[in-house]
Amino acid sequence: MRKAVCLLSGGLDSATCLGVARRDGYETYALSFDYGQRHLCELEAASRVAASLGAAGHRVARIDLRMFGGSALTSSLDVPKNRSAGEMERGIPITYVPARNTIFLSFAMAWAEVLGASDIFIGVNAIDYSGYPDCRPEFIRAFEGMGNLATRAGVEGATSLKIHTPLISLTKAGIIALGSECDVDFGLTHSCYDPAPNGRPCLACDSCLLRAKGFAEAGVRDALLDRYGL
Amino acid sequence: MRKAVCLLSGGLDSATCLGVARRDGYETYALSFDYGQRHLCELEAASRVAASLGAAGHRVARIDLRMFGGSALTSSLDVPKNRSAGEMERGIPITYVPARNTIFLSFAMAWAEVLGASDIFIGVNAIDYSGYPDCRPEFIRAFEGMGNLATRAGVEGATSLKIHTPLISLTKAGIIALGSECDVDFGLTHSCYDPAPNGRPCLACDSCLLRAKGFAEAGVRDALLDRYGL
Numbered sequence: 274m275r276k277a278v279c280l281l282s283g284g285l286d287s288a289t290c291l292g293v294a295r296r297d298g299y300e301t302y303a304l305s306f307d308y309g310q311r312h313l314c315e316l317e318a319a320s321r322v323a324a325s326l327g328a329a330g331h332r333v334a335r336i337d338l339r340m341f342g343g344s345a346l347t348s349s350l351d352v353p354k355n356r357s358a359g360e361m362e363r364g365i366p367i368t369y370v371p372a373r374n375t376i377f378l379s380f381a382m383a384w385a386e387v388l389g390a391s392d393i394f395i396g397v398n399a400i401d402y403s404g405y406p407d408c409r410p411e412f413i414r415a416f417e418g419m420g421n422l423a424t425r426a427g428v429e430g431a432t433s434l435k436i437h438t439p440l441i442s443l444t445k446a447g448i449i450a451l452g453s454e455c456d457v458d459f460g461l462t463h464s465c466y467d468p469a470p471n472g473r474p475c476l477a478c479d480s481c482l483l484r485a486k487g488f489a490e491a492g493v494r495d496a497l498l499d500r501y502g503l
Numbered sequence: 504m505r506k507a508v509c510l511l512s513g514g515l516d517s518a519t520c521l522g523v524a525r526r527d528g529y530e531t532y533a534l535s536f537d538y539g540q541r542h543l544c545e546l547e548a549a550s551r552v553a554a555s556l557g558a559a560g561h562r563v564a565r566i567d568l569r570m571f572g573g574s575a576l577t578s579s580l581d582v583p584k585n586r587s588a589g590e591m592e593r594g595i596p597i598t599y600v601p602a603r604n605t606i607f608l609s610f611a612m613a614w615a616e617v618l619g620a621s622d623i624f625i626g627v628n629a630i631d632y633s634g635y636p637d638c639r640p641e642f643i644r645a646f647e648g649m650g651n652l653a654t655r656a657g658v659e660g661a662t663s664l665k666i667h668t669p670l671i672s673l674t675k676a677g678i679i680a681l682g683s684e685c686d687v688d689f690g691l692t693h694s695c696y697d698p699a700p701n702g703r704p705c706l707a708c709d710s711c712l713l714r715a716k717g718f719a720e721a722g723v724r725d726a727l728l729d730r731y732g733l
């Protein structure tokens with residue numbers, strides 16, 4: 274069985290991505306990060322999701338991106354609330370974490386190399402996203418090219434690294450439909466950037482708004498709302 | 504004054520690289536990593552070097568690469584000793600740490616973005632090195648290309664990322680000559696992969712052997728030997 278490292282934040286995108294890897298026949302190794310994010314409860318969601326989708330392994334890397342700051346997700350800056358779709362489309366929001374996906378993919382590459390895996394799954398998408406530079410297809414292709422020069426396999430001419438982005442061209446509604454096909458239980462996931470201490474979503478940050486829009490367009494009830502009696 | 508992030512392990516290569524950045528007029532921000540390496544005393548060397556070369560900032564990022572293993576530098580695998588030049592030239596040694604430079608450069612990119620810097624210095628070299636895939640010029644160029652798509656600047660068309668590798672084509676003797684020109688005190692640096700608890704170098708690992716060969720070829724006494732009465 275081929276092994277794949279799957280980046281898993283605990284949100285619905287990465288959960289769907291892990292479900293796709295499993296459906297496609299990979300033995301999955303889920304990788305999450307405790308990077309000083311204010312919404313740490315997403316790590317509990319990641320554990321629930323990894324267990325429910327039968328990951329062969331799940332590790333949490335501790336890295337402290339608060340040491341650099343520069344993002345509302347890793348500092349005391351306010352998370353923006355109740356922004357319109359038009360506002361979300363303008364520029365890069367304050368919730369962008371500098372170089373986050375580059376760092377996450379670098380760690381995934383390290384683990385893949387040790388596991389003897391050449392497949393990495395990441396749930397980025399370029400539609401209905403938050404305008405982050407490191408979610409764009411051109412970034413992913415460039416990372417893959419770099420990765421093929423960075424590792425033992427790159428020197429020894431062994432199997433080459435492949436970064437899988439099964440969600441890249443899907444809308445949020447499309448991701449929800451795909452996740453449902455792959456038996457993802459969205460009630461286990463977490464999306465909110467600014468949750469209450471018990472994990473209850475704020476329903477007003479960009480991430481909550483994009484999630485609600487996605488479920489509305491997919492015509493599906495979000496099981497997470499039932500979890501919190503919302 | 505332009506700012507530059509300089510990766511600083513505490514070894515003589517990265518110390519020279521920091522010296523070059525200073526000589527070239529940059530305000531330097533040194534970045535070191537506590538990654539679970541067995542030769543942690545290199546971090547004390549990094550602090551000494553950063554202070555002596557007037558770095559405007561020095562941070563140590565804590566990341567635990569032991570969670571993946573796969574290297575003699577982050578596990579209980581034996582560090583090879585007394586290898587000949589011919590042996591060192593064959594293949595990738597067990598001291599290679601999977602994806603290490605990719606991870607280090609990713610963190611440097613994050614800090615650079617927050618500082619508003621577009622220059623990163625890294626002391627890799629492709630001559631007299633240990634056969635690591637992520638020390639090759641083609642890897643560095645690919646990382647630079649990827650980095651220019653990964654960040655805010657990549658989207659907004661601001662200044663582009665430049666990875667400086669002033670040592671890339673130098674021999675170890677050439678690096679020592681350059682470092683001396685840039686006022687680097689090599690007695691403050693640390694190179695050994697398998698030091699005694701007090702930091703005394705083993706004089707037998709690849710890193711010690713390459714260092715000794717470099718000083719011999721440069722015709723310079725290594726001040727580090729005096730430090731330990733060697």
